[in-house]
Amino acid sequence: MATATAPTAHTSEYQPQDGLLLxxxxxxxxxxxxxxxxxAINGVNFSVxxxxxxxxxxESGSGKSVTAQAIMGILDMPPAKIPQGSVxxxxxDLLTMPEDRRRKTRGPEISMIFQDxxxxxxxxxPVGWQIAEMFREHRGMNKSDAYAQxxxxxxxxxxxxxxxxxxxxxxxxxxxxxxxIMIAMAISLDPAxxxxxxxxxxxxxxxxxxxxxxxxELQQERHMGLILITHDLGVVADVADRIAVMYAGxxxxxxxxxxxxxxxxxxxTKGLLDSIxxxxxxxxxxxxxxxxxxxxxxxxxxxxxxPRCTMAQDICRRDRPELVEVGPHRKAACHFSEEVLxx
Amino acid sequence: xxxxxxxxxxxxIPVIIGSTFLIFAMVFALPGNPLAGKCGERPCPPxxxxxxxxxxxxxxxxxxxxxxxxGDLAHGNFGTTFQGLNVLDELQKRYLITVKLAVIxxxxxxxxxxxxxxxxxxxxxxxxxxxxxxxxxVVISIPTFVIGSLAxxxxxxxxxxxxxTTPSKPGWYDLLLPGLVLGSLxxxxxxxxxxxxxxxxxxxxxxxxxxxxxxxRPRVIGVHTLRNSLIPVVTFLGADFGGLLGGAIIxxxxxxxxxxxxxxFQSINSRDGTAVVGAVTxxxxxxxxxxxxxxxxxxxxxxxxxHD
Numbered sequence: 001m002a003t004a005t006a007p008t009a010h011t012s013e014y015q016p017q018d019g020l021l022l023x024x025x026x027x028x029x030x031x032x033x034x035x036x037x038x039x040a041i042n043g044v045n046f047s048v049x050x051x052x053x054x055x056x057x058x059e060s061g062s063g064k065s066v067t068a069q070a071i072m073g074i075l076d077m078p079p080a081k082i083p084q085g086s087v088x089x090x091x092x093d094l095l096t097m098p099e100d101r102r103r104k105t106r107g108p109e110i111s112m113i114f115q116d117x118x119x120x121x122x123x124x125x126p127v128g129w130q131i132a133e134m135f136r137e138h139r140g141m142n143k144s145d146a147y148a149q150x151x152x153x154x155x156x157x158x159x160x161x162x163x164x165x166x167x168x169x170x171x172x173x174x175x176x177x178x179x180x181i182m183i184a185m186a187i188s189l190d191p192a193x194x195x196x197x198x199x200x201x202x203x204x205x206x207x208x209x210x211x212x213x214x215x216x217e218l219q220q221e222r223h224m225g226l227i228l229i230t231h232d233l234g235v236v237a238d239v240a241d242r243i244a245v246m247y248a249g250x251x252x253x254x255x256x257x258x259x260x261x262x263x264x265x266x267x268x269t270k271g272l273l274d275s276i277x278x279x280x281x282x283x284x285x286x287x288x289x290x291x292x293x294x295x296x297x298x299x300x301x302x303x304x305x306x307p308r309c310t311m312a313q314d315i316c317r318r319d320r321p322e323l324v325e326v327g328p329h330r331k332a333a334c335h336f337s338e339e340v341l342x343x
Numbered sequence: 344x345x346x347x348x349x350x351x352x353x354x355x356i357p358v359i360i361g362s363t364f365l366i367f368a369m370v371f372a373l374p375g376n377p378l379a380g381k382c383g384e385r386p387c388p389p390x391x392x393x394x395x396x397x398x399x400x401x402x403x404x405x406x407x408x409x410x411x412x413x414g415d416l417a418h419g420n421f422g423t424t425f426q427g428l429n430v431l432d433e434l435q436k437r438y439l440i441t442v443k444l445a446v447i448x449x450x451x452x453x454x455x456x457x458x459x460x461x462x463x464x465x466x467x468x469x470x471x472x473x474x475x476x477x478x479x480x481v482v483i484s485i486p487t488f489v490i491g492s493l494a495x496x497x498x499x500x501x502x503x504x505x506x507x508t509t510p511s512k513p514g515w516y517d518l519l520l521p522g523l524v525l526g527s528l529x530x531x532x533x534x535x536x537x538x539x540x541x542x543x544x545x546x547x548x549x550x551x552x553x554x555x556x557x558x559x560r561p562r563v564i565g566v567h568t569l570r571n572s573l574i575p576v577v578t579f580l581g582a583d584f585g586g587l588l589g590g591a592i593i594x595x596x597x598x599x600x601x602x603x604x605x606x607x608f609q610s611i612n613s614r615d616g617t618a619v620v621g622a623v624t625x626x627x628x629x630x631x632x633x634x635x636x637x638x639x640x641x642x643x644x645x646x647x648x649x650h651d
Binding site: 074108123 | 546547548554555557558567570646647
């Protein structure tokens with residue numbers, strides 16, 4: 001039996017091929033509401049390898065969280081529907097897998113951390129119980145062994161006096177400590193892929209940094225594939241290896257983190273980077289992207305970003321740009337990515 | 344916790360004194376002469392009237408009578424009725440029956456009501472949900488005396504499954520049908536309360552977490568969702584049980600049960616103040632203790648509520 005803390009090699013039916021853990025191909029998700037169909041994700045492709053951190057970046061409503069939930073299989077269906085696409089984990093398509101088999105991947109293979117740890121932890125059970133539940137349900141461990149594992153994990157995520165606090169309830173912890181508990185629970189069965197959906201958004205800035213460095217540390221220690229979903233460019237820079245920028249349910253740019261910060265290839269990415277406050281531009285007006293993200297029930301024809309884009313031409317309103325190679329290891333979906341790159 | 348309980352117990356004292364005084368004053372303010380018809384067709388002899396009035400303190404002013412009554416109560420003496428029967432003995436006899444009836448009603452509400460609510464809640468908008476909603480609406484809309492009489496006619500008289508009326512010392516089975524009738528209204532409320540809470544909690548973030556933990560659906564619902572959803576239901580059932588222990592006048596009348604409800608009803612009719620006040624005092628105390636129990640239970644079920 002694999003122990004919780006030792007970063008042992010994965011001993012399961014799922015073996016990554018050449019380090020490739022997760023492949024998302026042409027994923028579509030739509031929400032059927034009484035007002036119409038909202039197309040939340042419109043053909044997303046990416047992959048995650050062992051030990052790699054992919055950041056998915058985007059505004060609210062860009063589809064980043066829905067992507068995560070579709071991978072995890074926790075979308076409410078209905079109203080959500082996945083009309084096409086596949087999510088392959090070690091070559092096995094999670095979307096066509098029998099539900100019972102897929103359920104058993106949640107926790108030991110793929111795991112997730114949510115934004116608001118207070119509402120995401122069950123208020124009526126002690127935190128240790130909630131961590132121990134992973135071992136009891138997935139590994140059939142007895143109560144005292146599972147509690148011992150819970151204490152060990154709580155110690156691993158640096159919760160002071162873990163032994164005493166294992167029986168405490170979520171509301172008795174601070175926000176940062178609660179998020180640590182959430183992390184302890186998510187990594188408890190040593191998953192190969194960890195999805196962190198805005199893990200630091202609900203926390204204050206000093207705690208944000210601690211949580212991010214904890215995540216990074218755990219990812220490197222366990223050689224996990226980490227999908228970091230965020231709208232915070234500052235959080236991404238230190239942790240991520242690659243970045244996928246999402247807009248209106250599509251990836252508009254994908255590149256290594258250094259390349260993207262040095263030279264964005266999409267006007268939207270450029271707009272995002274320009275809107276970060278910078279010390280050397282102190283006193284100047286902060287630039288912002290004008291307009292609002294599109295209504296997902298009426299995504300504009302052509303490039304979805306064209307109504308807000310300063311470079312938009314006729315072709316942008318007519319033809320939707322595909323995500324194509326624009327350089328080594330980088331892709332962008334813009335008719336004018338060359339111009340943006342060379343600007 | 345102990346501190347909390349002691350404080351709550353102390354708070355009961357003014358409530359008991361206040362409520363008994365109100366009932367005492369109201370009962371004795373009722374018009375009517377307890378001696379009317381006492382001695383048949385003719386007026387009672389003056390000596391008897393005098394002794395009767397003295398025995399029951401009828402000539403004292405209200406506050407003094409009340410204080411005398413409280414003094415007796417403090418010694419465990421609930422007084423005697425105008426018929427000369429000991430109120431405490433009468434209450435004990437009848438209370439056992441009322442408790443049995445209340446327990447049947449509560450079990451019925453808790454088991455069937457919660458079950459129906461859970462089924463409806465997890466299949467919201469589906470056939471079973473609509474079935475529960477419509478049938479509970481029917482139960483809520485029909486008055487108890489209609490349901491009671493119907494049940495008595497169908498299951499007692501026509502089908503003969505249950506006794507039509509209850510004997511003076513009823514067993515559990517004799518009280519089953521009346522218990523079901525008595526619990527039917529609260530069952531409907533309990534089912535709807537469970538359904539709404541469950542359906543709402545199923546969308547909660549921590550339920551999504553439970554799914555993401557790879558737990559089976561029965562465990563996600565049965566362990567993670569149900570516990571939170573049942574907190575208000577338990578509170579409702581507890582308060583309802585307190586009410587049920589106060590007797591059920593209509594149900595008792597229909598099935599001829601000699602419970603507390605009927606006793607109070609009779610005593611009010613015969614202007615038997617001592618009996619009314621004695622019975623109601625006990626009901627107030629029972630109700631207060633049930634409330635305390637519910638509040639303590641609430642703290643046990645929901646760790647966020649602290650009684651310190």
